[in-house]
Amino acid sequence: MPSRTLHPEIQYRTLDQQGETAQLGMWVFIATETLFFGALLFVYFLYRRAYPAAFAQAGKDAVLWCGTVNLVLLLTSSLTMVLSINAAADGRRRAIAAWLVATALLGFVFLGVKGYEYYADYADQVVPAVNFMIKAGEAPVGELFWVFYFVATGLHAVHLSIGLGLILYMLRRVRRGDLSPAYYAPLEVVGLYWGFVDTVWLFLYPAIYLVGR
């Protein structure tokens, strides 16, 4: 199917200007998200500094293999996302879709692993307000570690799910022929967002899984 001829919206002179502006918009949005997650990480590190032993103890129960597998999944998905954008620059429509599907699959597997991990956490009785139990030799204040764990990974999962939605939406646009080598800014914008989702995990991973190890 040939690409549809796209016109820039009324406020733009050229498609290029529209595309550049969309990307700037996503960068600005990522800046706000940096402050959002940054505030959470700041509070986490503050309490970790106040109770280093308790946090290290609590962190031992974090399921390291789940976190690490998820790290690998997300890093790979960033690669596939970049490959999808590369394909768009060349106009290889099947490749764009294929790499997008790969990215989405990796994202879904991430959620699956995360879901399993939450189940394991529940079995371990570390879910605050639900079934949190202080283990022998652990300080009660260690529960704060788990509060951060669930808030941080929960928020991350929400952002990742939104990313999956955006990827599926991109797939639809690719199928409709909306992208061409002359204009594939929407894909780049989604790629930027996905990169941000990946970067957040790069910060959460050491904070959650490597504390005290």
Place this chain on the structure above:
Amino acid sequence: MATVAADLETPSFLTSENTLSSWLLTRDHKRIALLFFASITVFFFVGGFAATLIRLHLAMPIGFLQPSIYNRMFTMHGVVMVWFFLIPSIPATLGNFLLPLMIGAHDLAFPRLNLASWYVFNLSGLVLLYALIMGGVDTGWTFYTPFSTLYSNGYVLAAAMAVFINGFSTIMTALNFVVTTHRLRAPGMTWYRLPLFVWAIYSTSIVMLLATPVLAMTVLILAVDHVLGVGLFDPGRGGDPLLYQHLFWFYSHPAVYIMILPAMGVVSELVTCYARKTVFGYTGMTLALMAIAVISFFVWGHHMFTAGISIYSAVVFSLMTFFVAVPSAIKVFNWTVTLHKGSISFDAPMIYALGFVLLFTVGGLTGLIVATLALDVHLQDTYFIIAHFHYIMVGGTVSAFFGGLHYWWPKITGRFYPEMWARFAAILTFTGFNLTFFPQFILGYLGMPRRYYAYPPEWQPWNVLSSAGASILAVAYVLPLGYLGWSLIWGRRAGPNPWHATGLEWQVSSPPPQYNFARTPTVTIGPYAYNTEDGSYTAQDGTVHA
């Protein structure tokens, strides 16, 4: 592009389409500005209703409201006025309407995002109304822990969620404004040719983008702590109640600059136009706006001088607060000296603008008083603080908002408001305002704490004066509702440039066409090119007018 140009010779944005969905699904920044105007007006009167009850109650040492109701009233007043009126007021109405026009663009960068921002804003308002109707919140707009997390029996979660959702609206609008200013300026519109209102909206948006996400996280973990009782801010379980204050004020101090910066932008437009003179020190004014935006992030601790922070950090915060006053002072002097060798007329917008300069100066100077550490020990959490911030937010921002509303009213609606009524309302505002809030400085030094539903009888005279002033202020705020509404139907029609002003927004019809400009203008000159000596002026598109 020829087909696009022909489409642009359209009727005014008000009349181009008339269906309900053409308004509720509009992408036109001008219509969205009016949608926001409707929403914030509703909230202004909700917050104003709470204020009315408060001042009626406080006219007596022990008033007619139950303590728990009184406590819910001042909380509602704060939450509504801060997040549902002051923060969106100038940016989402005047900013939305004027930014594309002033920079020579056909619309904002992301029109659908703009509309979404309005819907999100209303959603947050609905959540707040739910909280209010179900019984309200009594924690004060500051939601201090552990009272809000462990002890309050109000609807803390709903109120916190309303604020959280409201933040999204703020961020969406600010993102749109920043990106638009960077990318959609017309040819020749360099940064240093931008009107100061654009600079003000831009600097405000930067602060909004960087501060609001921190608020979002703060109310989120507040809600988690409140609902799940996990002890984040509970000292009995290792939490730190002061941490909440640091997080809250890290946002809320920049927030007060979010409320004042746009007002400063409006005042620059008004003073230059009605004095027929270019602003004194344009570059200094732009630097001052950006300096205020930056320094505002480093002063939050001045809300916590008596809270138990380290003495030395308090000293640093006090010093930074003195520094943030410097660019504000520069602006006050520059506005005043702009009047020198001008040709000044006293239309209603100018009365509001001059009132702003005086009231903001009082507010700013009293801010320095409370930035002085030893004095803040006595004055913190008293009526002195209340008077200080109302001088800035009401004497300042609300005055500027009304001034801008009147100034651009002919542009937005194509109608003149009745000038004598408007001048009367402006003078009444100034008088009523001072009568309401000046006695509160005295009450503060006397030692009357804030958020008190009852007080000893010897403080009653000042409270009565304050309540009397409030009744005058109420009339002054309701009057415009009347005559501005009247003008929509019976007001004299306005031409494109009734004030003979230089901005690009005045070079199109009143009301503007749907897409603003038939052809993107080319800018050849900076703003405020008024010639006082012969009364001529040069608009920013280079055209000279006698």
Place this chain on the structure above:
Amino acid sequence: MPAWIPFWPQTAATSGVVVNTLFVAELAVCFLILVLVFGMMLSFCVRYRRGSPASRTHPVQKTWKWEIGWTVGTLVAFLALFVWGAAIYIWLYKSPPGDIEIYVVGKQWMWKMQHPGGQREIDALHVPVGKIVRLVLASQDVIHSFYIPAFRIKHDVVPGTYETAWFKATETGQYPIECSEFCGTQHADMKGEVIVMEAAAYTRWLAQPGSGPSLAQQGEALFRQYGCSGCHGAGSTVHAPSLAGLSGSLVQLQDGSTVRADERYIRDAILLPENQIVAGFPPVMPSFSGQIGEDDLLKIIAYIQSL
């Protein structure tokens, strides 16, 4: 309405005098600036109103000289006030050792005062004139703020920690205490009175019957009741730090840092012992968090301070 309308509060302590002076000075500076701005505005509005004959030729073009000039001028004036205010603040907030130390516990919605001799008051604070009174402030529930307008002193009272405040009253009389941090429904009722008395009258008040054993004596009983003496007592076999002479001394902690054993340290050691293990001791002390109320905690600390 009362015939006399107050517009200046009473001043009855050394801190009050000092703060008054600073306030009046700063008011004067602010007033000068306001007069300057208002004066300029008024004179320009009159002289340059539209249609007036004043000359408009050669308006000022170069602005930096002026801008820097008045910025530096006002900044210098205000920085002087900043330094003055900071100096007083440091003096006010670094509580000196007091002639008398009184514990104040705030709770919804009352102030409970505990004198070292065991005298207890609610919403009233009897103190002698001319002596330095040091207050240790604790909260039983939410954040309150202990405020004596006539002395110009205030300090938030935060749960989970101790704050201190001090004053030296200079006039006898009764002065209101206010709570200045919103703490719930009856926040406005959380008031009290400081009663400043001549030395002789104060001594008589202290000696009144019904005051019971001193704080430290009550604390000793609690020390045994809660089992503290089991490890910290004389005949204990557990290797626990001795508490004799602890109060005010420097303590070496396990992580190498040193901390002064003030009320806050002792309180944290009881409630969160695992956070500050003393060097050379095993981390075996159980936490008493949630088990000891603020009132009892103060008595135990008073006892430990007496050792």
